[in-house]
Amino acid sequence: MVEAYGNAQGPTVPAISGVPCADPLGDPFLRTRFALPSRPATFLRRRRLVDHLDQALRTPLTLVNGVAGAGKTLLAADWAAGLRQPVAWLTVEAGDRRPGVFWAYVLQALRACGTGAVGSPVDAAGVDRRLLAALATELNDRDRPVVLVLDEYDRVTAPEVAEQLEYVLHHAGQGLHLVLVTRTEPLLPLHRYRAAGELTEIRAAELAFTPDEAVELLELHGLSLSVPAARALVDRTRGWAAGLRLSALAARESADPEVYLKEFEADRSTVADFLLAEVLKEQTEETQDLLLRVSVLERFCPDLANALTHRSDAHPILAGLHRDNTFVEHLGHSWYQLHPLFGEILRAHLRERLPGLEPELHRRAARWLRRSGFLPETLVHGAAAGDWDCAAGALVDDLAIGQLFTGLRSADLAQLFSRMGSEARSPATDLVRAARALSRHDLDHGLSRLRRAEERLADDAPDLAAARLSCALLEALAARLTGCPPRAERAAEAADGLRQHVEAHLLDEHPELTALLLTHLGSVRLWAGRFEDARAALTTVVDTPAGSCTALPREESLGHLALLDYLNGWLGRAERKALAAVSEAERAGSPQPSGSGIGRLVLAAVAVDRHELGRAQALLDETARFPPGRPDPVPAAGRALATARLLLVRGRARAAVEAAGPAVSAAVASPWAAGHEALVASAAHLAEGRPDEAAQVLQDVSGDQPACAVEAAAIQLAAGHPREAVDLLDSIRNEGRNGPAVTVRAALVRAQVAEDAGDAVAARRLVAQALLDARRERLRRPFLDAGGWIRPLLATPALHELAAGWLTPGPPRRDDRTVPESLPPLLVAVELSGREHDVLERLARLMSTEEIAADLYVSVNTVKTHLKSVYRKLAVNRRSDAVRRARDLRLL
Template identity: 30%
Template sequence: MVTPILATKLFAPSPRAQAIARPHLVDALDAGIRGGRRLSLVSAPAGFGKSTLLSAWVAALRARSGVRAAWLSLDEGDNDPARFLAYLSAALRSADPAIGVHAHAGQPSLEAGLALLINEVAHSGQEIVLVLDDFQVIEDAAILDALGFLLERLPASLHIAIASRSDPLLPVARLRARGELTELRADGLRFTPAEAAEFLNTAMGLTLSHEDVAALETRTEGWIAGLQLAALSMRDRADASAFIAGFAGSNRFVIDYLIEEVLERAPEETRDFLRDTAILERLSGPLCDAVTGGTGGGATLAALERANLFVVPLDEAREWYRYHHLFADVLRSRLLGHGAERAAVLHARASAWFEHHDALEEAVRYALAAGDLTRAARLIEASIPGVRKSRQDATLLRWLSMLPAETMARRPVLLVFSAWSALVAGDIAAVEPRLEAAERLVAPGAPAHESEPGAELDTLPITIALYRAAVALAAGDVPGVTRHASRALRLAGPDEHLGRGAAAGLLGLGLWAGGDLEGGLGAFADAGHSLRLAGNLTDALSTTMVCADMLVPLGRLGEARRAYESALGEARARLGGGPPTADLHGGFAEVLIELGDLAAAEEQLSAAEALGAGAFSAEHHYRWFVSKALLRRAQGQPEAALALLEEAERSYRRGFFAEARPIGAMKARIRIEQGRLPEARAWLDAQGLTPLDELGYLREYSHLTLARLLLAQGDAAADPLLWRLHDAALAGGRLGVVAEIRQLQRQPVAPAGEQGPRLSERELQVLTLLASELSGPEIARALFVSVNTLRTHTRHIFEKLAVGTRQAAVRRARERGLL
């Protein structure tokens, strides 16, 4: 299930027959495209003809060969990242059906979806202009950040045009400084005297003298809505000059005065219709009839359009309209003058109509506006399955924030999801009381509650157990994670795939954090299977990264490699290279580096980078920088590696995954290899690490880093620490870690100040095989690397041991106790 798309939001208003041609403004917008500018910004207050200009431009673009246009009219509901992505994909798909097909499949993150859209536009070969109308309604920081990212990485074939009442919080200044911005503002949009004359006398059917036009143009300062309102007020007036002479005041008072003039001259039934339908964001005949209680709404809307009375068609069939925003604002203020009770009744009628037509999101909006919290709560519960599956989490959170506690207290389903909203917000303490309250409401013998029967109520015990497992994971309570996730699995039926997948994933995370990697692998295999059955291929493939992170310390590198190759093949074939392809490329590179195949690792990192930064998930983006750093370290470029790890720290987002290999520990290892021991010691001390600590899996990598420092310092405390780590890893079956420890134990404690260049783990593996009877190609095959990669490792070993031949390297290694 995906976000329902209102086709009217994708409709570029057709140029009006009475519209004044403004070729100089259209030429200015065209020049932006010809000049390769990324953004056209049309920014001015209401009533300056922004949408009219852009619709005329779009019509001109569509008349040309090879240029396509996509239109998206934004509203406040588009502040949900998932909804915004869905509509953006649909808008671009209207320009080219090959674009936006995968961007919402599998419910990717906004950043990942935008990256995929960028790639699809780049590969489509079509020149596209994307218009975002009414951009001032977008306030969500994640959306604004993502669009800033989009503007920085636009393919040459895509141009964005924005119409807004205020300057958007986008990198406008940077684009302006680079000459990549076309700007049209109020001064440029004002009607000239000639345009005002054509509009008033031709479009509006007046017969004003040159002097009257000039006077009105001066008084309105070329403000188009003001001219239109004045023209409507002057119809059928005998003395237009007297009216113009008395016309004065600021814009706000002008609006009020002119609207009064227009409305007072309209028939009473028209005034009532306008007032009662002003609450609606979009209008159709049947909807207007339901709200007003009358008939003939469609005919009335058509008549209003013919009279040029501030209605804008939203589709070519003229079934849906909207009021000019300025006009609607004033109409709503007049409605409030008739009392809040009337407005509440109208909103309630609109909510009922939208519910009857299965438009639950709009039904909720109008129920909340009506103040009918009982109805709103019922509709929100009914909307939860669709909202969750389309990942419009921000919408659900916003709705829940608008319901008082006493309303939710009677509905166990809403209580549980309000607990989830607290978890998302980081208010962990508020989660358990809400879950307990929900449990009391559904307990046998409890008084009747208000949640209606349905899937969400039926699976509530599973959801409660999952949220408790998540809280335990956030608190580091590994036994609690296991207990609650196991309960969720027991409660979930064989066909409840999404619940089973989530429960198995949480159980796997708990087992991983506790050091039971074999158990964690089994749980994540179950999670991936359930997610596939639930139709969530994106998340199913993402489990590959978690499994590989457990396979590597277990020493099963070949299995990790095959898992990545399979997942990447499926991602390319079934998801068109969309999420989580970039994450998988970055993770695969780490495994290849462990295998010593540096050339293949470089290829994987380049493939991920080509997809764009936004193609990574927010939680895994930092992994690309880590992989690149490990590659540069293996290539003997420690400073480059440290710089990449600094970038990884800036990109890191704490999630539910075990932090088994801290970035700080990686940096410390490089500094130890460089001989910068005080800097490495500073990080280890800040973590409170000592050789006598109680050992645990999540600190194993850091304790091994401490052991490396002790070896470099010539500290005898390294040996007992390594043996304790060895026994713990062996007991846990982590043979990859055991191998690392044994390599370190081959390196004798050097007297302080006599530490020479240290061999890496991979170089010690190569050195061991150099001491065997195997040939070079045979060693390469044993290590799953190319012969060229083996030669690179061998050259580094020779340099560090100050030798020139294989035999000399083996001899020097034995002298130093490395073999």
């Protein structure tokens, strides 16, 4: 018996036993379209996706939506093969765009899984509503629901088919679970199903392989890959299944698969063949042209794409490409990006199809991005186009030249502009060249470029204000490197006048410019000894909000403030600021971004004053290298100061003298740097037995530099000039700025003078006050340098209690939180010079003065001078006492 369903006007379809055997066109049904696709041996079952698909049995509609090659079909087939309920599988083809053909195949798929027959359409162009109603009724009446999987559903483009499918799904009730496997968004009211909780969705992000899954997949292909290498491959492929499989197949033919997977050229691989055939060639000419042109961009929006194509149709094309999963990823707010591999292949294809166009596309992109305010991308595309005037002009006009010195992008910008050739001759390119040279402390090239830019920017036009403000910043840096306060002050004054001509939002967006300028100004003022003026500028920088762009100036300003506190005698304050400077550098991602390490230099100097010599040496070793080029005066002087003090303490006087000079040429001399250099030279003369020369070196030291003055007074006293020592102390201006390192040394000098004058009461009072002030700062060096006169005083009960536990052996006070964990064995061991130690060793061997002189190849008078120094340091008057005392102190 022959039955007909559907439109009566169409031809009937012959059937065998009531089951049609052909579609409405009369073509026999293709059985392969109803078969579950076979899974290859290298197929990896991913349990997380299978578990998610199991939710399809609880919702009427499931959507598996992803790009070509995402593994959608194999995932659905593997899941369907494991179900215990009826599964109807249909692989949709292009001919199914006609409703009659589509439904004929759907009904045949349902029959193939045992669902009852309700007929079949007889007209390829349409389907009778009664047939669909009958199908829905039949499904709704089933005891066991059927799962209908429509693979490659994106080939169905007729809106009426989507409407009919939604009608059947709605009226089939619990009898049908529909699974759509597609590359595109189906024309179904997904929002209603989603809102009702009746939709299961698996999309591209979930379909992507994780690094661990990639490792398992590659193992199935016979490849062993580390998780980090797999993660890099996943990043490049975005976890795209086909990309991973094709890469694995190619890697098996390589001698070093891991290197191949890391470095393979996408445009010369089977991945390129897949994407060109499956994606690019499926697009219209206009769409292909757009994709090729935007491939030069990391990201793009419709307006930017239009700028590259000189058309106006990018908006609908990009929206459609994203909707159709055509390897165009939506970033939000109308911005898109290409899949990394697709982008690589398109760029290579662009060079073949449109040779020579790539630089012009970069140029168009740079100009659009500059107009739209996207500075980082403007610079990248300007550089790629070789349009350095555009790139440098954008950097300068945006007031962003400070980013060449500080911030997360400083290294990238330096690398980018390193490719700039001599053909770029605009003022902006000269400013960038000057900035790059000065950042390397290359003054000659930096200043010549800066002068050339300034000559071309002599016009007072308001639109040049940003460039001239950039000049002021570079002038301030040049002034810092040359130690020239007048130049720095002129640059700061010029910057103040220019700010009113610059758009306020640019100053807000680039706080690094003002912070850098003030740091340079503060550094020059500190060099010149204008401590309070320096503090004002540097404190302003420290008070700016923290961030990557201000990390360098904040670190350097904190370091300079730490040095300033140290020079004023405040060790604790200096240490706290120096530690903050180091922390600022570490938060910025580099332990020493400035290259000067001024914070660590201050910490080293503080460690010497606390007699923590190992720590001091370690800190100096961490800052052993200066940046190439001209030394920065303040850090150079700071290094000289800390190094020389450490060498003096260790008895290496000659080496200390060599290290004391910062070896920098500056426009003006630094009073504190010169003062400390004189102190080291004087101390070296004194250690080598030349007291008169020691006193002579200190003639220029005055009370204007309190830290230098008190140390100079101590040397004058040791050289036998008590009156000069007291006069020097009396000349010190005390305006509340002098910290314990100054006051303690001054008190000890006055105490020794009182002791020598027979005023023991005054001496004990002064030593007691010194101990109280020093204990808070853990300041030990002044007591160790004082000599033997202080030991009897410290042995008295009252003073011994003040010194015990942090300066001399003894139980620490419970309430004293400044006591260090490890204490010196006695009132620190006496520090002898190397030559003094040589003399003392021979003294212990009972050698005569003449024998010692002959053994050391020095004169007898030189040996006598060293012996006097040894006696003074050990607080003895005879040879035997010196040897016994040295053994007690474990010097022998």
